[in-house]
Amino acid sequence: MGQLSVQVDVYCTVKNEEKRVCTAAISSHCEPPDVAFPEAYACDDVRRSEAVRTALQWIGEPLTELLKDHQPDEQDRLDDLLSNFFTVQFAEEQERLQKKKEQRSEEAPPAESPAKPAVPSSGKKEKAASGKAKKGNISEKPIPPAEPQEPVLQGSVAVGSVSLAVAKAAATLRSIPLYQHIASLKHPQQPASELNIPLPMITVISCGKLSPGKLNLMKEVIAIPAPGLTFKQGFQMIRQLQAQMTKQLDAASKAGPASKPQSHLGSMVLSFDRMEQPLDLVMEAAKALELTVGKDIHLAVNCAAHELVDYQKGKYEIANGTAKNPDEMVDVLVDLLNRYPAVIALIDPLRREDKEQWTSLYTAVQSKCYLFAEGTSKSIGFLLAEPDQIMSQASGLVLRHTNETTISDLIHMTTKLKDRNQIHVLGTADGEPCDDSLSDLAVGLGARFVKLGGLCRGERVTKYGRLLSIEEELARQGALGLCTEHKFPEHFEEVDESQPSAS
Structure with a gap:
C-alpha cells in the first residue's frame, strides 16, 4: 500500500x-x-x-x-x-520508558487544584433533573472500560x-515446498500422508464504518464455498458470485455500469442502511447462478465490534443513529442468525471486554455458527505465555503472523487451540505484503479456514494463486485431502470425551 x-x-x-x-x-x-x-x-x-x-x-x-x-x-x-x-x-525499552516517565514526573511542577466556584441552587433545575431521573427509570449499567492496548x-x-x-x-x-516443511515441523514423529487446503473465507463486500451508507456493523461480508469441493471449484464459484453481484448492481444503477471502489481488503465498498441488504444481495446473486446459499455457499460476517463502540454512550453504533448496548447486541446477532441460517461464522461480534455477552451469544449459537476472535484476541505471544487468556467463549481464533511471532509460536499456538477443541484460522493483516508464504503456512499448519480478503489487490491475489498451485501439487502426488462438513465445536471446558462430538 x-x-x-x-x-x-x-x-x-x-x-x-x-x-x-x-x-x-x-x-x-x-x-x-x-x-x-x-x-x-x-x-x-x-x-x-x-x-x-x-x-x-x-x-x-x-x-x-x-x-x-x-x-x-x-x-x-x-x-x-x-x-x-x-x-x-x-x-x-520498558525500562527506558519507565525512567522517562519518572523524569517527567520529577520535572513537572505540582498541580494546584483550582477552587470550584459555588453554583447557585435553582430549585427548578434540581427538581427537573430529579423528575427526569424518575422518568428514565434505572440507568443502564456502564460497559467495562477498554483494556489497554498491548505495546508493540x-x-x-x-x-x-x-x-x-x-x-x-x-x-x-x-528441496521441498514450504507447506511440507511446516507440516514436518508440526508433526515430526508422524508425517501426514494427506494435507488439506483450508476453506477460503473470501470477502465479497465491505460495508463497515468507513462505507458511505448508514450501516456500520458489517466490516466484511464473506462467502465460503461448501466443504467437499476442491479449492479451485470453490474459488471459481465465488468469482462467479462476485461477477453476478457486480452485474446486478450495474443493472440497478440509474447511471449505468461504473467501477466500484475497492477497500484495502480487496473487495467492493458498498453503501447500505440495513443489515439485511448486503446479505440479500449475495443471496439474489447466488439464486441467479442457480446456487443455494446455505448449501453450495455459506456466509460469514466480520462485525469488527471493537471498532463500533461509542464509549461516551457506552454502546455499539451498529448504524448511524442506531446504538445498542452489549445485551442488545446479543439479541441483534441471534435474530440475524435465525433469519439468515446460511451465516455460519461471526468474527469479532463483541468486544473482548464483554465477557458475559460473549458467553450468552456462544451458548445461543454454538451448535450452528462459529464465533471467531480476530481483532478482539490478544497477541499470539501473550496467549502462549498466559493460556488462560484464550477466549473460551470463542469457537476459535484468527491468527496473524505479525511482529515478533515466530514459526515455532504459530505451531505451538495451533497445537494449543486443537487441544482445547478450538479452531485456528490463518488470516492476513490490514498492512499485508505480496509474500505468498501465508498460504503455505495455512496448509502446513492444518488451518480449517484461511481469511485472505477479497479477489482484488496483488497482495491478496498472490496468496489465492499460491493455494491453487499447492492444490495442484498435492493432487499430482495423490496427497490431497478434502475438507469434511462444517463441525461446530463444543465449549472446550464442557467436552465429554466419552461422547461423539457435535457435527
Missing part, C-alpha cells in the same frame, strides 16, 4: 560458496490509511518509518551475528534465540520475518 516494510534475505554457505537462498516478508500491525484519521495516519507513518529502521538495524548486525554458523533446519533453536533477543529488547515494540517485525525466512531457507535447501 505504498508504505515502508521489511524484507529479509537469507544467505547460506553451500559447497563453500555464499548464496542467497530466499527472501521473506510478513504483514505489519500498522493500520492502512483508510482506517485511521488523517492526523493519526501521519503520526502512524512516522512510527512505521522508525519501526522499519529499527528492524533493519536489528537484522543488519545483532540478528545476523546471532544466526551465523547455525543450520536453517534448527527452527526451534533459532526461534528460541530470536525470542530471547526480543525479550531483552522489550525489557530494555519498534522493530519487532524483524523477529517474525527472520523466523519465516529461516523456515523458507530450510525448505529450499531440502
Whole structure:
C-alpha cells in the first residue's frame, strides 16, 4: 500500500560458496490509511518509518551475528534465540520508558487544584433533573472500560520475518515446498500422508464504518464455498458470485455500469442502511447462478465490534443513529442468525471486554455458527505465555503472523487451540505484503479456514494463486485431502470425551 516494510534475505554457505537462498516478508500491525484519521495516519507513518529502521538495524548486525554458523533446519533453536533477543529488547525499552516517565514526573511542577466556584441552587433545575431521573427509570449499567492496548515494540517485525525466512531457507535447501516443511515441523514423529487446503473465507463486500451508507456493523461480508469441493471449484464459484453481484448492481444503477471502489481488503465498498441488504444481495446473486446459499455457499460476517463502540454512550453504533448496548447486541446477532441460517461464522461480534455477552451469544449459537476472535484476541505471544487468556467463549481464533511471532509460536499456538477443541484460522493483516508464504503456512499448519480478503489487490491475489498451485501439487502426488462438513465445536471446558462430538 505504498508504505515502508521489511524484507529479509537469507544467505547460506553451500559447497563453500555464499548464496542467497530466499527472501521473506510478513504483514505489519500498522493500520492502512483508510482506517485511521488523517492526523493519526501521519503520526502512524512516522512510527512505521522508525519501526522499519529499527528492524533493519536489528537484522543488519545483532540478528545476523546471532544466526551465523547455525543450520536453517534448527527452527526451534533459532526461534528460541530470536525470542530471547526480543525479550531483552522489550525489557530494555520498558525500562527506558519507565525512567522517562519518572523524569517527567520529577520535572513537572505540582498541580494546584483550582477552587470550584459555588453554583447557585435553582430549585427548578434540581427538581427537573430529579423528575427526569424518575422518568428514565434505572440507568443502564456502564460497559467495562477498554483494556489497554498491548505495546508493540519498534522493530519487532524483524523477529517474525527472520523466523519465516529461516523456515523458507530450510525448505529450499531440502528441496521441498514450504507447506511440507511446516507440516514436518508440526508433526515430526508422524508425517501426514494427506494435507488439506483450508476453506477460503473470501470477502465479497465491505460495508463497515468507513462505507458511505448508514450501516456500520458489517466490516466484511464473506462467502465460503461448501466443504467437499476442491479449492479451485470453490474459488471459481465465488468469482462467479462476485461477477453476478457486480452485474446486478450495474443493472440497478440509474447511471449505468461504473467501477466500484475497492477497500484495502480487496473487495467492493458498498453503501447500505440495513443489515439485511448486503446479505440479500449475495443471496439474489447466488439464486441467479442457480446456487443455494446455505448449501453450495455459506456466509460469514466480520462485525469488527471493537471498532463500533461509542464509549461516551457506552454502546455499539451498529448504524448511524442506531446504538445498542452489549445485551442488545446479543439479541441483534441471534435474530440475524435465525433469519439468515446460511451465516455460519461471526468474527469479532463483541468486544473482548464483554465477557458475559460473549458467553450468552456462544451458548445461543454454538451448535450452528462459529464465533471467531480476530481483532478482539490478544497477541499470539501473550496467549502462549498466559493460556488462560484464550477466549473460551470463542469457537476459535484468527491468527496473524505479525511482529515478533515466530514459526515455532504459530505451531505451538495451533497445537494449543486443537487441544482445547478450538479452531485456528490463518488470516492476513490490514498492512499485508505480496509474500505468498501465508498460504503455505495455512496448509502446513492444518488451518480449517484461511481469511485472505477479497479477489482484488496483488497482495491478496498472490496468496489465492499460491493455494491453487499447492492444490495442484498435492493432487499430482495423490496427497490431497478434502475438507469434511462444517463441525461446530463444543465449549472446550464442557467436552465429554466419552461422547461423539457435535457435527
